[in-house]
Amino acid sequence: MKLVIFDVDGTLVDSQNIIVAAQHRAFAAVGLPPPTRERALSIVGLSLAEAFTVLVGPDGPVERMVEAYKDAFGELRADPANAEPLFPGALDCLRWLSGREDVLLGIATGKSRRGVAHLLERHGWGDLFATVQTADDAPSKPHPAMLLQAMGEVGAEALDTVMVGDSSFDMAMARAARVLPLGVSWGFQPVSALSEAGARLIVDSYGELEQALGHFLAQASPSAA
Structure with a gap:
């Protein structure tokens, strides 16, 4: 086999559009400017904690961003426009x-x-x-x-x-x-x-x-x- x-x-x-949108909401939740679309997509594949650590550094508000991302992704996924x-x-x-x-x-x-x-x-x-x-x-x-x-x-x-x-x-x-x-x-x-x-x-x-x-x-x- x-x-x-x-x-x-x-x-x-x-899933690029919904991922980028959820990331933007996560950055907004902690008062940080969002990354470029290219940068946002460059970390897709990593776990959320690892991805946000790469994006904002190990001293950034990673845990808060992970939770904000999860909430945002769930809300966005419920909208058929974000298929x-x-x-x-x-x-x-x-x-x-x-x-x-x-x-x-x-x-x-x-x-x-x-x-x-x-x-x-x-x-x-x-x-x-x-x-x-x-x-x-x-x-x-x-x-x-x-x-x-x-x-x-x-x-x-x-x-x-x-x-x-x-x-x-x-x-x-x-x-x-x-x-x-x-x-x-x-x-x-x-x-x-x-x-x-x-x-x-x-x-x-x-x-x-x-x-x-x-x-x-x-x-x-x-x-x-």
């Missing part, structure tokens, strides 16, 4: 993979478990993923714990596991866990950041991703060195 693990924000789901659409081709790719007998699917995300549960319920994906790792379950990316726990839960080996993500944090986490780092170009970080973090391959569409995964799945023992 092969294990294909997906990041969520920027990989499966285009988080799937990226084109994401659903077809997941259906293709879930229909194979040689594949297990997983999630590794900086979202909270509550946030992931909402996503799974909204899309009817309750039984799609064999393992779900969130910011509530492990240290923040790029620490490899999420991937190590995912492999442990399903009994997969590192050589039979691939991490699909849009950020340098995803690629660094994959390399730390010695799994295949596969980047996507349509997310929230520049392609150069993924390359520098060790992406083995970066694809430009879900069609290309399916081709890359098909090659990976056809290999008996892919190298993730």
Whole structure:
């Protein structure tokens, strides 16, 4: 069995608008000017505490901002105008993979478990993923714990596991866990950041991703060195 693990924000789901809006509210709550959109999106993938620490420094009001962000995100998500659409081709790719007998699917995300549960319920994906790792379950990316726990839960080996993500944090986490780092170009970080973090391959569409995964799945023992 092969294990294909997906990041969520920027990989499966285009959540950039709601993330930036919630960040702006969090900064306003503590009287600080918000970051630029590019800066705001550069930390997506980290846990909330780690993300705000990067944005305001370790001496900043991180805990207050985390709580303000959570409140803002919940309010914004309740408004249909702030829908988080799937990226084109994401659903077809997941259906293709879930229909194979040689594949297990997983999630590794900086979202909270509550946030992931909402996503799974909204899309009817309750039984799609064999393992779900969130910011509530492990240290923040790029620490490899999420991937190590995912492999442990399903009994997969590192050589039979691939991490699909849009950020340098995803690629660094994959390399730390010695799994295949596969980047996507349509997310929230520049392609150069993924390359520098060790992406083995970066694809430009879900069609290309399916081709890359098909090659990976056809290999008996892919190298993730």
